[in-house]
Amino acid sequence: MTVVEAKTNEKEQSCVDATCGCGTMWSLAQDFSVERLSVTTGERKGKLIEDFEVRARRIAATYARFYLEVERGGDPAKKGRFYWMALGAFASKTVACTLSLYRVKLLRWVTDGLGKGNFWLFCDISGWHWYYANHPLSFDACKESRSALAYDDNMKKLVQKLPWHAESLPVIKQLGISPHIRTGFAKVREFEATTDKKRAAKIQYEHLIAIANHEQGEVLQPLIYNEAWFSNSVAAQRFPVVNWFSPDVELVFSHACQTEKAAIKSVPPEGTKIEDFTSRMAWITKAADQFHLLMQESRSFMEGELRTMAGWVDMPDR
Numbered sequence: 001m002t003v004v005e006a007k008t009n010e011k012e013q014s015c016v017d018a019t020c021g022c023g024t025m026w027s028l029a030q031d032f033s034v035e036r037l038s039v040t041t042g043e044r045k046g047k048l049i050e051d052f053e054v055r056a057r058r059i060a061a062t063y064a065r066f067y068l069e070v071e072r073g074g075d076p077a078k079k080g081r082f083y084w085m086a087l088g089a090f091a092s093k094t095v096a097c098t099l100s101l102y103r104v105k106l107l108r109w110v111t112d113g114l115g116k117g118n119f120w121l122f123c124d125i126s127g128w129h130w131y132y133a134n135h136p137l138s139f140d141a142c143k144e145s146r147s148a149l150a151y152d153d154n155m156k157k158l159v160q161k162l163p164w165h166a167e168s169l170p171v172i173k174q175l176g177i178s179p180h181i182r183t184g185f186a187k188v189r190e191f192e193a194t195t196d197k198k199r200a201a202k203i204q205y206e207h208l209i210a211i212a213n214h215e216q217g218e219v220l221q222p223l224i225y226n227e228a229w230f231s232n233s234v235a236a237q238r239f240p241v242v243n244w245f246s247p248d249v250e251l252v253f254s255h256a257c258q259t260e261k262a263a264i265k266s267v268p269p270e271g272t273k274i275e276d277f278t279s280r281m282a283w284i285t286k287a288a289d290q291f292h293l294l295m296q297e298s299r300s301f302m303e304g305e306l307r308t309m310a311g312w313v314d315m316p317d318r
Contacts, residue, residue, distance in 0.1 A: 022142035027155035029127035052115040056096035061313035063089035064306040073133030083204040084211035097257035113230040180214035231275035
């Protein structure tokens with residue numbers, strides 16, 4: 001990270017100002033993401049959690065913590081500004097549930113695809129939110145220059161050890177900004193500035209859709225769905241002959257993996273092609289509508305589920 005040299009003196013508790021450039025700030029954001037998915041192995045040492053399901057649950061916990069404003073840099077008075085994070089928590093929990101199934105574990109290329117997508121999406125999304133939450137004044141100055149290629153030397157070395165880094169970072173443009181991120185965080189600022197509840201709910205929904213377009217179109221589509229081996233496996237889900245190998249696709253708005261309550265789960269409309277961005281986004285938009293309604297009408301229930309998932313943040317490796 002940034003190193004500053006200063007002359008020694010005899011003054012107690014003296015200090016020197018350190019100016020961190022954008023590269024250093026984005027390195028700190030990356031460090032947060034890696035630390036959250038690691039376990040300590042000794043003093044100032046750690047290793048990534050190996051179990052993909054545990055990673056997914058820690059990711060769900062982190063997303064929930066950002067929404068609930070209990071993550072580093074959180075401000076309870078601004079709860080609701082990171083609206084996508086609430087939906088993202090349920091989505092990552094769904095990934096964890098899928099990875100827990102024995103029949104999915106038999107298909108290593110599917111588990112690798114889910115693990116890769118969830119890991120690098122987390123590095124991308126958590127980085128944006130960590131920076132904004134902790135350093136909102138410099139966020140706008142540095143958001144355009146985010147790039148893994150501009151990390152500090154120590155972070156560059158760490159990134160070289162991260163799974164799938166060589167194949168993933170060029171595909172997702174080195175974690176760089178997209179128009180959807182610009183829109184999404186402009187909506188965050190709008191939400192922070194309004195006191196009108198009806199207007200706030202509209203802003204939240206617009207933020208949600210913007211970030212959803214980023215994560216699906218800029219990260220997951222090029223990273224895993226454009227890979228033939230993964231998209232073919234997803235497409236096979238639609239054929240009864242091989243359906244046994246894949247779980248039912250549904251998004252449950254609960255900390256649980258399954259529910260019989262139709263009101264708190266979203267199932268893809270008939271004919272949805274999950275591997276196709278346009279088709280998948282049509283379902284995700286429908287799910288977002290259902291999520292938004294639940295957050296307006298059943299907020300205490302939804303936030304209770306998010307608090308439960310937030311408790312997974314220190315889940316041990318298996």
